[in-house]
Amino acid sequence: MTDLVLANLIGGELVAPIQSRYLDVYEPAAGRVYARCPDSDAADVAAAVSAAQAAAAAWAATPAAERARLMNRLADRIEARLDDYVHAESRDSGKPAALARAVDIPRAVANLRFFAAAITQWSSEAHAMEDRAINYTLRQPLGVVGCISPWNLPLYLFTWKIAPALATGNAVVAKPSEVTPVTAWMLAEDSVAAGFPPGVLNIVQGGAAAGQAIVDAPGVKAISFTGSTRVGAGIAARAAATFKKTSLELGGKNASVVFADFDASDDNLDTLVRSAFSNQGQICLCGSRILVERAIYDEFRDRFVARANALVVGDPLDEKTNLGAVVSKAHHDKIMGCIALAREEGGNVLAGGDAVAVPGRCADGWFVAPTVIDGLGPACRTNQEEIFGPVVTLQPFDGDDEAIALANATGYGLAASVWTRDLIRAHTVAARLEAGIVWVNCWMLRDLRTPFGGVKNSGVGREGGVEALRFFTDAKNVCVQL
Numbered sequence: 166m167t168d169l170v171l172a173n174l175i176g177g178e179l180v181a182p183i184q185s186r187y188l189d190v191y192e193p194a195a196g197r198v199y200a201r202c203p204d205s206d207a208a209d210v211a212a213a214v215s216a217a218q219a220a221a222a223a224w225a226a227t228p229a230a231e232r233a234r235l236m237n238r239l240a241d242r243i244e245a246r247l248d249d250y251v252h253a254e255s256r257d258s259g260k261p262a263a264l265a266r267a268v269d270i271p272r273a274v275a276n277l278r279f280f281a282a283a284i285t286q287w288s289s290e291a292h293a294m295e296d297r298a299i300n301y302t303l304r305q306p307l308g309v310v311g312c313i314s315p316w317n318l319p320l321y322l323f324t325w326k327i328a329p330a331l332a333t334g335n336a337v338v339a340k341p342s343e344v345t346p347v348t349a350w351m352l353a354e355d356s357v358a359a360g361f362p363p364g365v366l367n368i369v370q371g372g373a374a375a376g377q378a379i380v381d382a383p384g385v386k387a388i389s390f391t392g393s394t395r396v397g398a399g400i401a402a403r404a405a406a407t408f409k410k411t412s413l414e415l416g417g418k419n420a421s422v423v424f425a426d427f428d429a430s431d432d433n434l435d436t437l438v439r440s441a442f443s444n445q446g447q448i449c450l451c452g453s454r455i456l457v458e459r460a461i462y463d464e465f466r467d468r469f470v471a472r473a474n475a476l477v478v479g480d481p482l483d484e485k486t487n488l489g490a491v492v493s494k495a496h497h498d499k500i501m502g503c504i505a506l507a508r509e510e511g512g513n514v515l516a517g518g519d520a521v522a523v524p525g526r527c528a529d530g531w532f533v534a535p536t537v538i539d540g541l542g543p544a545c546r547t548n549q550e551e552i553f554g555p556v557v558t559l560q561p562f563d564g565d566d567e568a569i570a571l572a573n574a575t576g577y578g579l580a581a582s583v584w585t586r587d588l589i590r591a592h593t594v595a596a597r598l599e600a601g602i603v604w605v606n607c608w609m610l611r612d613l614r615t616p617f618g619g620v621k622n623s624g625v626g627r628e629g630g631v632e633a634l635r636f637f638t639d640a641k642n643v644c645v646q647l
């Protein structure tokens with residue numbers, strides 16, 4: 166029995182999919198279907214693109230202050246329904262409700278408010294040619310843009326994309342993940358209530374077919390995507406056919422580099438554990454490869470393993486829960502397969518390594534114990550491939566050069582953290598790491614003004630701050646003779 170049937174938002178109306186096809190939506194903690202979302206296709210996307218095209222010119226001409234006002238009203242609506250959004254996000258994704266309340270939903274509000282403020286403060290650019298001419302740069306919206314987001318941080322990443330797109334005067338065709346569609350559907354309702362003009366924000370629910378139709382639509386001028394490297398590569402190839410700008414925030418296999426001189430406080434150990442297992446390890450920024458200088462390896466290993474074993478895996482609604490359910494049966498099986506592979510590759514499972522049975526209402530849910538593995542070299546698949554679950558490896562190193570070589574020894578380059586009291590070393594190591602984001606003696610401290618994105622197989626382009634405003638606009642230089 167599904168008690169929730171979602172709809173698309175097209176042209177300001179909440180509508181059923183044209184073909185009336187729906188996908189089952191699961192509650193990961195209970196392992197059962199609890200909702201249905203539109204299985205939209207190219208016809209639904211075409212309707213959304215058409216509605217966006219009809220709204221784009223007026224939205225582009227809307228003063229930035231008015232766009233900002235509507236974005237803040239939408240943020241107000243989310244805050245007014247905070248508990249509903251928190252429980253919807255937790256139920257849809259399996260993450261602890263406490264995490265959705267502390268991180269996911271407040272960040273979605275912050276995304277909207279940040280870009281509402283940013284667009285009204287965005288400085289203009291000019292270049293004077295002595296007494297000959299003055300150049301000024303117009304940054305004009307692209308028209309209709311596509312935003313495609315993943316299941317791990319549903320509303321957090323959905324708004325991270327649509328906020329700068331709307332702020333810069335673009336009409337949006339956005340698609341959340343079909344795995345976690347509910348808070349995007351709630352946002353659709355609230356965007357209508359907030360007073361967005363019809364067609365400015367269109368939300369199409371569905372999977373790969375809907376996503377691919379957005380990427381292929383000639384009327385869509387840019388794609389902002391977060392998700393797997395595999396899908397991102399396909400999007401990049403297909404978007405080229407219609408000369409779309411693409412922003413791709415993809416996978417990661419991030420290193421936490423712990424030097425012997427680091428401040429081995431309980432707080433720092435707790436942060437490293439949070440970096441490893443937050444959101445069940447389903448954050449592209451998680452530190453899944455922990456590199457530890459040999460002199461402190463044994464002590465660090467023992468303290469880290471003890472903390473991992475102390476984490477509570479349980480019902481996401483229970484305030485004591487640290488790790489909830491992973492997002493799907495397929496993902497659960499993928500993670501368990503990765504752990505089996507690690508054992509086959511010779512890994513020592515120091516903590517976890519098994520599925521977890523949670524009694525009561527979660528008896529059929531999909532839970533994995535926080536897992537710590539060592540004894541594996543840098544080249545094995547376990548240390549090369551993104552697992553995207555609560556599974557980390559420990560590797561010892563000797564000296565700065567080996568630490569950097571190990572950290573850089575994967576095809577990914579998204580994030581890293583460096584732990585040392587020697588700040589000269591921190592700066593030099595950070596500069597040599599192949600990553601778009603490096604934290605020093607911290608993790609997941611986020612200033613939304615900063616550039617955000619990866620290198621190598623972790624993506625192309627940067628989100629955040631003016632990077633996002635620039636991505637969603639075209640620069641036009643006007644040169645006026647004096």
Ligand SMILES: NC(=O)C1=CN([C@@H]2O[C@H](COP(=O)(O)OP(=O)(O)OC[C@H]3O[C@@H](n4cnc5c(N)ncnc54)[C@H](O)[C@@H]3O)[C@@H](O)[C@H]2O)C=CC1
Nearest residue numbers: 314315316341342372373376377392393396415416449553
């Ligand atoms: N780097 C990151 O932030 C994330 C990485 N992942 C990785 O990706 C794996 C699969 O997770 P998913 O969320 O299913 O990622 P995905 O990359 O398959 O899907 C992400 C989004 O793209 C859409 N999509 C799928 N195929 C598409 C296509 N051909 N064209 C356009 N859009 C398409 C999906 O419907 C979803 O909205 C995870 O196991 C994990 O390894 C997943 C989520 C986030």
Ligand SMILES: O=C(O)/C=C/C=C(\O)C(=O)O
Nearest residue numbers: 317391414448449450611
């Ligand atoms: O922008 C952030 O703070 C975090 C982004 C996280 C992802 O893109 C991810 O986990 O996929």
